[in-house]
Amino acid sequence: MTVRRSPALRLGVTLATCTALLLSAGCASDEGSTAGGSTGGGGTTIKEGLNVAFLPKQVNNPYFTVSDNGGKTAVEEFRGEYKEVGPSEASASSQVSYLNTLSQQGSDVIVVSANDPNAICGAVNQARQGGAKVVTFDSDTNKDCRDLFVNQVTGQGIAENQVKLISEAIGGAGKVAILSATANATNQNAWIELMKTELKKPEYSKIELVTTVYGNDDDQKSFQETQGLLASYPDLKGIISPTTVGVAAAARYLSGSEYKGKVALTGLGTPNQMRDFVKDGTVKSFALWNPADLGYLAAYAGAALASGIITGKEGEKFTAGKLGEYTVGPDGVVVLGPPTVFDSANIDQFNF
Incomplete structure (x- = not known):
């Protein structure tokens, strides 16, 4: 439309x-x-x-x-x-x-x-x-x-945007994960399915989506889920978090961990939430309307x-x-x- x-x-x-x-x-x-x-x-x-x-x-x-x-x-x-x-x-x-x-x-x-x-x-x-x-x-x-x-x-527009940003951040290759909001969130689930389809394109053939986890739009749970992702997938290259609560919590965890600068993060967040993490190198880019x-x-x-x-x-x-x-x-x-x-x-x- x-x-x-x-x-x-x-x-x-x-x-x-x-x-x-x-x-x-x-x-x-x-x-x-x-x-x-x-x-x-x-x-x-x-x-x-x-x-x-x-x-x-x-x-x-x-x-x-x-x-x-x-x-x-x-x-x-x-x-x-x-x-x-x-x-x-x-x-x-x-x-x-x-x-x-x-x-x-x-x-x-x-x-x-x-x-x-x-x-x-x-x-x-x-x-x-x-x-x-x-x-x-x-x-x-x-x-x-x-x-x-x-x-x-459009959901397609978000999927294209998020996959493009994570691909650029990890150099087009590696394992990535998604940190979502709630498991029943209509918009999140639609975007995730479209991201999976987007990742099937030839230009993203070297990127592997390993899992999706849910932070329930809660700061502490999202922080813990980020920590769990890195423990489960020590070779993870990037995280997509298409939720403002999740992306800020993930950035906070990464910025104070050994993974800062090694694991890329993008998602949907507000500039005021994410400014410090962009300036300290934790996040290269993210998006929002x-x-x-x-x-x-x-x-x-x-x-x-x-x-x-x-x-x-x-x-x-x-x-x-x-x-x-x-x-x-x-x-x-x-x-x-x-x-x-x-x-x-x-x-x-x-x-x-």
């Missing part, structure tokens, strides 16, 4: 300043509350006063703090009411009670990053039956359990649904504030845009 690409990540700006800039850009006129080109709804303007709730995988995760704050910025632009709720641990069923409560409270829009593709489906459908529009972001449910899924990039933009887009997508601008059908269009126009693709998926690669040459230009 092709959509209009997200603008480049904002450079050298604190998260607080970024938020202020976004607010000034979106609230100066009514443009931030307008969406055009709809083929399904009958309206073109987002309703004021929508109750929008964000339910991340876990509320103490820095990645979701940034993404949810992006959603808050969007909600303020279209003059809605924002809240964030969620579990402190990313277990499969931990989000169900929050969904039930949000449904009882009459939320107009629920934006959720699913810890499990199936565990929350019943609660999501009850919320939808109660009148809420449900948008998944970052990690999807089964497609029948929500109205839209706002994805970071702008999580604030992801939350911002998800909020606008939910508002467009709740306002009758779109219904979630393929081909419908809506405008997401400063990000511009997006098109709903197959299976109700909207894609933010390509990831940015961070390395020693550009990491100081980013602050989130």
Whole structure:
């Protein structure tokens, strides 16, 4: 699916300043509350006063703090009411009670990053039956359990990016492992399968994927799993960790171990998490999209649904504030845009 690409990540700006800039850009006129080109709804303007709730995988995760704050910025632009709720641990069923409560409270829009593709489906459908529009972001449910899924990039794009970065880091040959989030994480599992397919290409024939381990998006467990990988595979050349918690924990372990500079690491992380590890040589490069933009887009997508601008059908269009126009693709998926690669040459230009 092709959509209009997200603008480049904002450079050298604190998260607080970024938020202020976004607010000034979106609230100066009514443009931030307008969406055009709809083929399904009958309206073109987002309703004021929508109750929008964000339910991340876990509320103490820095990645979701940034993404949810992006959603808050969007909600303020279209003059809605924002809240964030969620579990402190990313277990499969931990989000169900929050969904039930949000449904009882009459939320107009629920934006959720699913810890499990199936565990929350019943609660999501009850919320939808109660009148809420449900948008998944970052990690999807089964497609029948929500109205839209706002994805970071295509899964293929992430797989190509991660395999390319680890190949460059290890010189195109050697054993590698994957440190993932939870074993049931929809997005992680999809990316891993696509990475396995990508590794079958002739240019990666000298790279062997030996195992995948799970840190459950917990810092200490991810640290321990990294330690275990090196104990089990002393000849390991590289680790891919497509999760912000995992890649930072793995970098912390490597930076203080005998493997620093010998075992390569890449993954998906934020510049502020990874800056020290890039500068001390633990990590050559890693990638990520702008999580604030992801939350911002998800909020606008939910508002467009709740306002009758779109219904979630393929081909419908809506405008997401400063990000511009997006098109709903197959299976109700909207894609933010390509990831940015961070390395020693550009990491100081980013602050989130």
